[in-house]
Amino acid sequence: MTIAAAAPRTLGRPEPDGPRPKQLFSPATLLVYSVLCITSLYYLLPLYVMIITSLKDLDAIRDGNIFVPSANPTIAPWIKAWSTACTGLYCNGIQVGFWNSVKITVPSVVVSIAVASITGYSLANWPFRFSEAFFTVLLIGSFIPYQVMLYPLVIITRELGIFSTLWAVILIHTIFGLPILTLLFRNYFSSLPPELFRAARVDGAGFWRIFFQVMAPMSVPIFTVAVILQVTGIWNDFLFGLIFAGPTNYPITVQLNNIVNSLQGVKEYNVDMAATLLTGMVPLLIYFFSGRYFVRGIAAGAVKG
Amino acid sequence: MLPGPASLPVRALGLSRVVPGDRKLMAIVTTSTPLEGENDPRWRHLNTKIAALLILLIIPLAYTFGDSLLAYASLLAIPVAAVMVFGGNLNAKLASLPMMFIVLGVFVGGTIWTMVYSFTKSTTLPFLDFVGFAQYVRLWKSDRWQISIENLAIYGVFYVIIAFIVGFLLAVFMDQKIRAEGVFRSIYLYPFALSLVVTGHVWAWIMSPAFGLEATVRSMGWTTFNFDWLTNRHMVMYAVLIAGLWQGTGLVMALMLAGLRGIDDEIWKAAKVDGIPKWRTYIQIVLPMMRPVLITTFVIVASSAVRIFDLVVALTQGGPGLSSEVPSKYVYEFMFVGNLAQGLAASTMMLLTTAIILIPWIWVEFGKARAQR
Numbered sequence: 001m002t003i004a005a006a007a008p009r010t011l012g013r014p015e016p017d018g019p020r021p022k023q024l025f026s027p028a029t030l031l032v033y034s035v036l037c038i039t040s041l042y043y044l045l046p047l048y049v050m051i052i053t054s055l056k057d058l059d060a061i062r063d064g065n066i067f068v069p070s071a072n073p074t075i076a077p078w079i080k081a082w083s084t085a086c087t088g089l090y091c092n093g094i095q096v097g098f099w100n101s102v103k104i105t106v107p108s109v110v111v112s113i114a115v116a117s118i119t120g121y122s123l124a125n126w127p128f129r130f131s132e133a134f135f136t137v138l139l140i141g142s143f144i145p146y147q148v149m150l151y152p153l154v155i156i157t158r159e160l161g162i163f164s165t166l167w168a169v170i171l172i173h174t175i176f177g178l179p180i181l182t183l184l185f186r187n188y189f190s191s192l193p194p195e196l197f198r199a200a201r202v203d204g205a206g207f208w209r210i211f212f213q214v215m216a217p218m219s220v221p222i223f224t225v226a227v228i229l230q231v232t233g234i235w236n237d238f239l240f241g242l243i244f245a246g247p248t249n250y251p252i253t254v255q256l257n258n259i260v261n262s263l264q265g266v267k268e269y270n271v272d273m274a275a276t277l278l279t280g281m282v283p284l285l286i287y288f289f290s291g292r293y294f295v296r297g298i299a300a301g302a303v304k305g
Numbered sequence: 306m307l308p309g310p311a312s313l314p315v316r317a318l319g320l321s322r323v324v325p326g327d328r329k330l331m332a333i334v335t336t337s338t339p340l341e342g343e344n345d346p347r348w349r350h351l352n353t354k355i356a357a358l359l360i361l362l363i364i365p366l367a368y369t370f371g372d373s374l375l376a377y378a379s380l381l382a383i384p385v386a387a388v389m390v391f392g393g394n395l396n397a398k399l400a401s402l403p404m405m406f407i408v409l410g411v412f413v414g415g416t417i418w419t420m421v422y423s424f425t426k427s428t429t430l431p432f433l434d435f436v437g438f439a440q441y442v443r444l445w446k447s448d449r450w451q452i453s454i455e456n457l458a459i460y461g462v463f464y465v466i467i468a469f470i471v472g473f474l475l476a477v478f479m480d481q482k483i484r485a486e487g488v489f490r491s492i493y494l495y496p497f498a499l500s501l502v503v504t505g506h507v508w509a510w511i512m513s514p515a516f517g518l519e520a521t522v523r524s525m526g527w528t529t530f531n532f533d534w535l536t537n538r539h540m541v542m543y544a545v546l547i548a549g550l551w552q553g554t555g556l557v558m559a560l561m562l563a564g565l566r567g568i569d570d571e572i573w574k575a576a577k578v579d580g581i582p583k584w585r586t587y588i589q590i591v592l593p594m595m596r597p598v599l600i601t602t603f604v605i606v607a608s609s610a611v612r613i614f615d616l617v618v619a620l621t622q623g624g625p626g627l628s629s630e631v632p633s634k635y636v637y638e639f640m641f642v643g644n645l646a647q648g649l650a651a652s653t654m655m656l657l658t659t660a661i662i663l664i665p666w667i668w669v670e671f672g673k674a675r676a677q678r
Binding site: 253 | 403481651655
């Protein structure tokens with residue numbers, strides 16, 4: 001825009017062009033950057049403390065400063081947290097919870113996204129009578145505290161014979177993922193040009209065919225957003241894992257809590273911090289490698305289109 | 306980003322058959338009337354059949370087997386079947402069956418169930434023996450509940466106010482066309498990707514009096530430094546608040562930033578021409594224009610504050626004593642140890658709190674819908 005406007009002028013007589021160069025260190029910019037940097041420190045501090053604590057040995061923790069890294073870092077706490085830390089009953093480390101979380105997260109993400117994407121597609125492209133009413137109730141329902149629906153869900157899963165199994169957690173995550181994911185998919189499919197849908201229908205494609213051959217292939221970005229949203233959300237879940245998974249399937253968050261709060265022996269803060277980092281690792285890695293999609297996911301969930 | 310019509314994975318079957326003047330076909334194509342469905346008597350016929358089958362099969366099945374879940378499902382099948390009968394594409398309605406059953410069976414049914422059984426004296430198992438408001442009287446007489454509500458009020462009010470102020474200020478600073486905006490945003494937002502359990506344990510370690518911040522500052526020479534919030538009955542909720550804000554402010558910042566970016570540049574130019582200082586433009590012009598974003602953010606932040614559970618469990622376990630108990634923990638601890646109806650009454654109170662928070666949002670959403678009409 002600016003180039004096009006400026007071009008004819010420079011042809012006639014060369015003169016200063018473009019925006020005025022910004023002063024590098026004006027008081028205002030200095031203030032902005034110093035505020036941002038200082039607040040960043042507050043946000044980064046816990047991560048830093050977590051990392052250096054997990055690399056200390058117990059002696060270094062006892063007589064040290066929590067902000068100073070150990071002179072001779074060790075990865076022993078990490079190994080202990082992964083394979084031998086005790087949760088009160090067993091001493092198999094957090095790896096048990098880690099693999100349980102993987103077992104919970106993978107099918108829950110697949111099922112919840114499959115159900116929600118098709119629901120969102122129905123709502124966006126094939127509205128039927130009362131479909132919007134159902135959707136409104138679904139959205140309002142997503143704000144209801146989980147505690148309200150907890151016991152009815154315990155009864156439902158018990159009657160289905162899946163309480164305290166992996167299936168129960170998968171079902172619960174599908175149910176509570178449905179509102180936000182349906183919203184995400186419905187808004188995305190509504191934003192696609194309607195001509196595509198009409199063209200496909202004129203060509204004789206039906207409900208499922210349009211979804212699988214037209215809509216789904218064009219929706220890779222929104223599927224990515226949904227996967228990231230669900231993986232982090234399900235991995236971080238604590239309440240549902242605690243109630244519905246059963247002790248043998250406890251996810252990593254519950255296991256972490258049991259390790260840190262187990263009262264056996266000396267409190268090993270370095271092992272606790274290593275276990276905490278191991279728990280936070282998966283969502284953190286996802287976040288740092290896909291920050292753009294993560295931000296889009298939370299923005300899409302919050303700022304309704 | 307979107308592929309052009311040429312690369313569409315739709316086979317151009319029959320497209321040649323569409324004559325530009327064919328009004329009837331164009332009408333079908335350009336309106337949202339489904340091609341198959343209500344226009345096609347065969348489909349409507351099938352719809353009715355399936356609906357009738359659903360009702361006729363499930364209801365007797367449920368009662369012959371005396372299975373409470375099937376009985377419940379058959380109860381839900383009636384409105385679902387009603388929806389199936391009326392026009393629209395059958396496949397779409399079949400695909401929406403999970404949503405319909407979840408909405409009716411879990412979100413509506415579950416809420417009603419909880420409310421109804423909170424008026425009974427159910428202990429370990431639910432049974433319908435009504436005692437009026439007895440559970441609520443007991444609830445509000447309980448010290449533990451009063452502490453929980455007081456703590457929730459402290460946490461909720463400070464959390465919302467501080468998160469809004471800090472989040473808005475950070476968003477304004479981020480909006481000054483700074484370099485490395487992405488880096489700063491990642492830093493502010495990464496705690497939000499973490500589990501609240503992780504957040505709780507990290508801050509428990511930082512704030513632990515024996516080895517944490519207090520011990521560190523003391524060892525550096527300031528021996529009277531006091532930071533025992535985690536073990537201080539009067540300050541423990543503020544310790545929870547510090548951890549909660551660390552996790553959640555980034556989200557408010559991100560939402561506010563999205564709101565700021567949505568403000569038209571012309572507004573800024575007009576304000577500049579009028580010689581209004583930047584800070585006044587933000588407060589008196591931009592902030593009122595961001596009202597929808599502010600309300601949505603408020604509803605999200607406040608309703609998540611009502612649910613606070615994981616953070617307290619990980620950070621303080623409700624201690625010291627009962628001084629950091631919160632309602633969700635009260636529900637959890639009563640519901641599963643033989644005080645079912647008491648837990649249900651407490652969760653109904655949580656629902657009421659959320660309902661109060663939701664009112665402004667519903668008001669705005671319905672207002673928007675009315676304005677569009």
